[in-house]
Amino acid sequence: xNEEKKEVKYDVKGSQVLTEAIRALVNGFPxxxxxxxxxxATLRESGGLAMFPGDxxxxxxxxxxxxxxxxxxCQYPFVVLLRGAGFGEEARAAAKEKLDGLGRWLEGLGEYPxxxxxxxxxxxxxxxxxxxxxxxxxxxxxxxVGLAAHYENIFQKMIGGN
Numbered sequence: 239x240n241e242e243k244k245e246v247k248y249d250v251k252g253s254q255v256l257t258e259a260i261r262a263l264v265n266g267f268p269x270x271x272x273x274x275x276x277x278x279a280t281l282r283e284s285g286g287l288a289m290f291p292g293d294x295x296x297x298x299x300x301x302x303x304x305x306x307x308x309x310x311x312c313q314y315p316f317v318v319l320l321r322g323a324g325f326g327e328e329a330r331a332a333a334k335e336k337l338d339g340l341g342r343w344l345e346g347l348g349e350y351p352x353x354x355x356x357x358x359x360x361x362x363x364x365x366x367x368x369x370x371x372x373x374x375x376x377x378x379x380x381x382x383v384g385l386a387a388h389y390e391n392i393f394q395k396m397i398g399g400n
Contacts, residue, residue: 261278281380287318290316290318304397307393359389
């Protein structure tokens with residue numbers, strides 16, 4: 239069996255654009271309490287909410303035309319973590335529901351903000367429903383939900399030349 243390893247390509251410039259757009263988008267989630275915010279890659283020991291990007295914006299498909307037009311379909315994986323102390327059964331259920339609700343909300347949005355530069359959101363997907371990520375010796379629990387933004391990137395590539 240001769241399996242060729244597919245080279246993983248990244249939309250490096252897109253990672254920064256997506257990070258900023260998704261940060262703004264998740265903080266518009268109506269399930270957040272008044273004044274509550276989803277931080278970026280920072281989660282206090284005592285608790286809170288935070289978004290952590292995955293490995294970057296991965297190019298899943300790439301189509302090139304003879305005119306030099308390139309269309310990429312990409313995904314930007316990320317997780318949102320919710321941390322709190324002394325969770326009982328009801329608090330665990332609420333944490334799971336809040337994170338799953340965020341995923342359902344993102345999946346159900348009919349319109350997404352523009353990204354500019356030839357990029358636009360296509361849809362969001364839940365990669366893994368919310369789960370208990372960790373519990374420490376102080377009974378602080380961290381819950382996680384795996385999400386991905388799927389988007390397209392269209393640009394013109396020079397053909398010929400040096």
